[in-house]
Amino acid sequence: MFEAAVFSSISTELLKKIADRQRPFVAGDRSGFGDGGGSFPSGHVTGAFAIGAVLAESGNDRQRWLRRILGYGIGALTAYERMNHDQHWFSDTVAGAGVGIATARFLMKRHEPSNNRTFTIVPTHDGVSVSFAAVLR
Numbered sequence: 001m002f003e004a005a006v007f008s009s010i011s012t013e014l015l016k017k018i019a020d021r022q023r024p025f026v027a028g029d030r031s032g033f034g035d036g037g038g039s040f041p042s043g044h045v046t047g048a049f050a051i052g053a054v055l056a057e058s059g060n061d062r063q064r065w066l067r068r069i070l071g072y073g074i075g076a077l078t079a080y081e082r083m084n085h086d087q088h089w090f091s092d093t094v095a096g097a098g099v100g101i102a103t104a105r106f107l108m109k110r111h112e113p114s115n116n117r118t119f120t121i122v123p124t125h126d127g128v129s130v131s132f133a134a135v136l137r
Helices: 002-019 043-057 064-084 090-110
Strands: 117-123 128-134
Touching: 002 043, 002 090, 043 064, 043 090, 064 090
Parallel strands: none
Antiparallel strands: 117 128
């Protein structure tokens, strides 16, 4: 869960810098992209759905329905509250949910025991070394 929260937060911050969208209480219209804001996507919703998706989809099938209601319910409630407090547009929360769930699914797939792929990022003295290896059958 911690790993999903960290990676989704990094992705969200990068997207916020690119989109540069104003918040609803600042801009009266939804076309506030590139106007100096940090609304798109919602970081709170991204984190809630990243953690919630790991909770919902991890473990055995016993009581999975309960974990899904809890995990995705917390994410949906977070999205509702962010819109209710005029901090985000609906599209901000949908994008945040998408980033959070996608990050969680990527990390859960990466940690599966049958996964024959490796992806590593290692800092070097000149920068960063990135490598990917996959077993092809």
